[in-house]
Amino acid sequence: MSDSEYNEEEVLARASQGDRDAFGQLYERYLERIFNYVYYRTGNVHDAEDLTARVFQRAMNHIKNYTDRGVPFSAWLYRIAHNLVANWHRDRSRKQEIPLDDLPILPTKGDHPEKNLVRSQEQEALLRMIRKLPPERQNLLILKFVEDMSNAEIGAIMSRSEGAVKSLYHRTLLALRDQLEDQNLNLEGE
Amino acid sequence: MTTRKTDSTREENLDAIEAHLAGTLKPVAPPNGILQRLHGRIQMPSRREIVLRLTDWRRLFFVFGGVMSGMLLLVTLARMFYYLGGRKDAM
Numbered sequence A: 001m002s003d004s005e006y007n008e009e010e011v012l013a014r015a016s017q018g019d020r021d022a023f024g025q026l027y028e029r030y031l032e033r034i035f036n037y038v039y040y041r042t043g044n045v046h047d048a049e050d051l052t053a054r055v056f057q058r059a060m061n062h063i064k065n066y067t068d069r070g071v072p073f074s075a076w077l078y079r080i081a082h083n084l085v086a087n088w089h090r091d092r093s094r095k096q097e098i099p100l101d102d103l104p105i106l107p108t109k110g111d112h113p114e115k116n117l118v119r120s121q122e123q124e125a126l127l128r129m130i131r132k133l134p135p136e137r138q139n140l141l142i143l144k145f146v147e148d149m150s151n152a153e154i155g156a157i158m159s160r161s162e163g164a165v166k167s168l169y170h171r172t173l174l175a176l177r178d179q180l181e182d183q184n185l186n187l188e189g190e
Numbered sequence B: 001m002t003t004r005k006t007d008s009t010r011e012e013n014l015d016a017i018e019a020h021l022a023g024t025l026k027p028v029a030p031p032n033g034i035l036q037r038l039h040g041r042i043q044m045p046s047r048r049e050i051v052l053r054l055t056d057w058r059r060l061f062f063v064f065g066g067v068m069s070g071m072l073l074l075v076t077l078a079r080m081f082y083y084l085g086g087r088k089d090a091m
Helices: A007-014 A018-044 A045-065 A073-095 A113-117 A121-132 A135-146 A150-157 A162-182 B002-024 B032-042 B047-055 B057-090
Strands: none
Touching: A007 A018, A007 A045, A007 B057, A018 A135, A018 B032, A045 A073, A045 B032, A073 A135, A073 B047, A121 A135, A121 A162, A121 B002, A135 A150, A135 A162, A135 B002, A150 A162, A162 B002, B002 B032, B032 B047
């Protein structure tokens, strides 16, 4: 279905009445975005797969409770994903499992396959730093860069004002800069 | 003068970090296998459908009858082989 034919309000209304095809359309539309979000938050393809499936299963079971109160459906989905990822991190810390490996390399969109094979050391270092940030800052960076969202859209998901998101973003950049300086890492120009 | 220069360098560092974040945090393409498995998982029947199926007595009767017939057939075959094996030993 092309974007011009897709009417999210109508699809949502049908999905909330139990129309599985309508839910399927929402699923098709948001699957990759939710997978990306979970993948960057967990750093693990297998858990990203499992959690993505659980996000949509939970959404399917609760879509009747979704009412549009100015919060877009995508924000509702990301909140489900955020809660599941938070539970996942809590369970892992309880089990005291070995820390995650670095993010395995998945092909990034628009890159040549050869380019994907080599992720520079700088990027690896930056990813490690991002994964040490508090969850809300990780969320912010993922939504901003991976999902290419505006501050207003991020604010809707994180229940913050646009200004608060902007301020948090600036503080996150400063924190990353301080960490880089502490580790004597210099980022070369892109 | 030096402080101003240091401040501008630190601001430039922020720009460099932003550029690197943009280069690092890119959308990934989930492998096809994962997409297919996810499609399969989400097509699981909902609780409501399972309840509906269980309350469909006719369907339940056929399922139950099918399972019982299959089990009976297996037991009969097992008895047959046991009997034939026993006769062979007796000879």
